[in-house]
Amino acid sequence: MDQTITNQKEKQKYFILRENLWKVMIQLSWPAIIAMVLYGLNAVIAAVFVGHYIGETALAGVSVAYPLTLISVGIGSLIGVGAGSVLSIAIGRQDTNTQERLLGHVNYLSIILTVIYMILGLLFSTQLIKIMGGEGDALFLGDSYFRITVIGSFFWIYGLAANMIVRAEGKMKSAAVVMAIGLVADILANYILVAVLELGIEGAAWATNIGMFIYTLLGWVYFGKGFSSFKTKVFSIYRDVSTLKSIIGLGMASLIMNLMNLVQAVFVFNALSKYGTVLDIAFYGVVYRVFTFLLTPIFGLMRALQPVIGINYGAGQYDRVISSYRIFTVASMLLTLPFWIVSMAAPEFVLRFMLPDQIFTGAQFMYFRMYMAILPLLSTIFMAMTFFPSIDKGKPAVIIGIARQLIFYIPVMLILPKLMGVSGIYIGSLAIDAIIVLWTAFMIRKEFTMLRKKGVQENSSV
Numbered sequence: 001m002d003q004t005i006t007n008q009k010e011k012q013k014y015f016i017l018r019e020n021l022w023k024v025m026i027q028l029s030w031p032a033i034i035a036m037v038l039y040g041l042n043a044v045i046a047a048v049f050v051g052h053y054i055g056e057t058a059l060a061g062v063s064v065a066y067p068l069t070l071i072s073v074g075i076g077s078l079i080g081v082g083a084g085s086v087l088s089i090a091i092g093r094q095d096t097n098t099q100e101r102l103l104g105h106v107n108y109l110s111i112i113l114t115v116i117y118m119i120l121g122l123l124f125s126t127q128l129i130k131i132m133g134g135e136g137d138a139l140f141l142g143d144s145y146f147r148i149t150v151i152g153s154f155f156w157i158y159g160l161a162a163n164m165i166v167r168a169e170g171k172m173k174s175a176a177v178v179m180a181i182g183l184v185a186d187i188l189a190n191y192i193l194v195a196v197l198e199l200g201i202e203g204a205a206w207a208t209n210i211g212m213f214i215y216t217l218l219g220w221v222y223f224g225k226g227f228s229s230f231k232t233k234v235f236s237i238y239r240d241v242s243t244l245k246s247i248i249g250l251g252m253a254s255l256i257m258n259l260m261n262l263v264q265a266v267f268v269f270n271a272l273s274k275y276g277t278v279l280d281i282a283f284y285g286v287v288y289r290v291f292t293f294l295l296t297p298i299f300g301l302m303r304a305l306q307p308v309i310g311i312n313y314g315a316g317q318y319d320r321v322i323s324s325y326r327i328f329t330v331a332s333m334l335l336t337l338p339f340w341i342v343s344m345a346a347p348e349f350v351l352r353f354m355l356p357d358q359i360f361t362g363a364q365f366m367y368f369r370m371y372m373a374i375l376p377l378l379s380t381i382f383m384a385m386t387f388f389p390s391i392d393k394g395k396p397a398v399i400i401g402i403a404r405q406l407i408f409y410i411p412v413m414l415i416l417p418k419l420m421g422v423s424g425i426y427i428g429s430l431a432i433d434a435i436i437v438l439w440t441a442f443m444i445r446k447e448f449t450m451l452r453k454k455g456v457q458e459n460s461s462v
Helices: 008-018 021-053 056-093 096-123 125-131 136-151 153-168 172-196 200-224 241-275 278-314 318-345 347-351 362-372 375-390 395-420 423-461
Strands: none
Touching: 008 021, 008 278, 021 056, 021 153, 021 172, 021 200, 021 278, 021 318, 056 096, 056 125, 056 136, 056 153, 056 200, 056 241, 056 278, 056 375, 096 125, 096 136, 096 153, 096 241, 125 136, 136 153, 136 200, 153 172, 153 200, 153 278, 172 200, 172 278, 241 278, 241 375, 241 395, 241 423, 278 318, 278 347, 278 362, 278 375, 318 347, 318 362, 318 375, 318 423, 347 362, 362 423, 375 395, 375 423, 395 423
């Protein structure tokens, strides 16, 4: 059979449609996981250099500003996840016209959304840092850091979106190579600007921008030199309304997830500012970064799952769609266990990477363990956030993202810290995630039933 497959594109498509799903998962996931771990390290690297070479106050400033950078990451994910879902379904349906014009729509959305974000971000930078709970030196330093990231936001947005499209082709190794090169550039830039030239928090921000520029540059090279599995023009512009709506609709859940994380951060940092100290803010910032970093293997599996579900769904293979979700969810749970066990057993070992001089209390270790407690089970939620857009249903994923924050997080963060102080933040986070895991499992099970019925109907009509 392989002899009839004449090019790499068809080989990859055949592999996803016909090969054993465990084999598909392993082959696609390991480079995707590496790519996401490397991308996640960008945030950790900045914190490490700031914590070691500038100090705790600067780290508090970066911690306050960091959630705001999730806006640009969210916009990049909106475009990348949406375009990736459109691409993978088009590959399954053999729709070459959609494939060829896809990058033109990505370019159009990247430019328009970057301009809007830059204008609003620069106009309201100080106010946004204040909303995040920034005061005094943390306000000044956080404002400076955020403004510089806004200036470089196009590279954050386009670089991430382009890499997600590469993954949507199923070409995870290529995406991982790009991430590795970008991370090396980020580390070198941080070392030169922060450690050698001592440019402080501004140097850390510019260093991250440089890493994101490298991602974008490599994306242009990849598409411009014909490495992609579909024909395209790297600097083309298309504005087909139906395609733009599809990209936005299918990618909206990813944007919502990032924006809702920002909403969460607003209430958490304000609670920390009101009921805690600067050290509490710095500590939570570190815990949040470690937590996010430990999720990166799950994020990697999410990206690998997207083309598997999208291409199989486009080809009408619904049983493989269901099996793919189950296999990838179980695999991501197992993959996070070693990192989770280390974090739960030796929190001080993990925390000292970013706060080397701080003496931690027993309460802080308890907070850390509480925040990490349910991490392996979050695979259910994150795989669902990929599953629904990949079967051309963006709304359920959007509902999950919004409900987690607006229905649960905001009320809890307004009430528990007032009653329990800083500990209420960590207790509330644990309870909310446990509820959302159960709710998501129910939604997925319901969707499986609908897919099976759809498969039976299509088979009976043939």
